[in-house]
Amino acid sequence: MIKILDLNHVALGVSDVPRSIRFYEEVVCLKQKPRPAFDFDGAWFALGDTRELHLLEGLNTPVHEHPRGNHFAIEIGDFEGCQEHLERAGAKIVNVNLRPDGARQIFIEDPDEHVVEFCFVPEELKQ
DSSP, X not given: OOOOOOOOEEEEEESOHHHHHHXXXXXXXXXXXOOOXXXXXXXXXXXXXXXXXXXXXXXXXXXXXXXXXXXXXXXXXOHHHHHHHHHHTTOEEEEEEEOTTSOEEEEEEXXXXXXXXXXXXXXXXXX
């Protein structure tokens, strides 16, 4: 039996680490974290209090992601503010959606076409 404690991190291969760092700092508004001295380039970002996003150099093949396929989601507290920020930042928004349960979603693509979801869950759905 495996005792799962929590999700630790999500890792994405990227083709240009500095470009992806700028995107995740400026568009997604993540804070970069210290990273061990691996023998390959990359970057780590905080995803909330305990989870992380790890960017890894070396993506050499195209990414084929879409909102109903591979992606990761970030829960947000202000849907309209998030959408306005993403539009001002020039993010490539691929879909804005209202889920059947009432949660609202914004899907964007990063520079390598990885899909990132911003999910707003109303308080009444969290109960």
